[in-house]
Amino acid sequence: GVQLIHSRRKLGLELLPDEIQQSVASFLRSQVKHAPAPIHYPTTHDSLEATLARGHRLSETYLAQGPNVELLATELEITRPLPTLPGLELTGVMDRIESDGQGGLRVVELKTASKRLSQAEVDASDQVTIYALLLRLDGYAGARLRYEVLTKAKRPQFMQMDTVRTAVDETRLIERLDQVHRAVDSGVFPRVVGPQTCRTCPYRRRCGVSG
DSSP states (O other): OHHHHHHHHHTTOOOOHHHHHHHHHHHHHHHHHTOSSOOOOOGGGOSHHHHHHHHHHHHHHHHHHSOOOOEEEEEEEEEEEOTTSTTOEEEEEEEEEEEOSSSSEEEEEEEEESSOOOHHHHHTOHHHHHHHHHHHHTTOTTOEEEEEEEEOSSSOOEEEEEEOOOHHHHHHHHHHHHHHHHHHHTTOOOOOOOHHHHTTOTTGGGGTOOO
C-alpha cells in the first residue's frame, strides 16, 4: 500500500484512499487464494478480514502522517560483488530512494512493528548497513539512512528514525558475511530458533521445537 502511494505521487496522480485500500485488499485476497500452504494468522488478527482491517488502519495513518517527498525509486534492487570476498555477491532491495532535499540521496526502509523501535535497534540493523555498502560500491557513498515505522496498534503510530553507518560498520558486516560463507562451505548450519523461522521449518522437530 505504501509503495502504491509513493508510485502514484511520483506519477503526479491523485491519492484516492478507497482506491488504494481496494488495490491492497485485492492483492492480499489473491495471495491467500493462491498460497502454496495454509495461512497461519496471529491471534491479534486471526482472519483475512481482520488482517485487511488492520492494513486499512495502517494505510490511513501513512496517508495522513507519511512524507510527501521527491521520490527517485521504489523497490530498487542492487547486486554488487564484494571486492574483499572474491566470488561473493551482495544483493539488497531498498524500499525507497528519495532526495534528501540537499542534493543527496536518502534510503528509506519501511517497517511495521508491534511496538515502537528503539534507536539502538535501528542503529544495530544489518539491513541498512547492507544498503549503505551497496550504494557505496555503486558510487553513491554518504547516502542518508532512515527507518519509517508504522506500529500495528489499534491506533497506529508513524515514526521516522534516522541512523548512520560508518566504515567500521561495513567492515564488521563483511566479516560476518565471510564467517557465514565459510560455515556454509563447511556444511555447518547453526540452528536459529524463533517463532518466525520455526513455524514452517520442516526440520523443527530435529531441533527439539514442538508444534
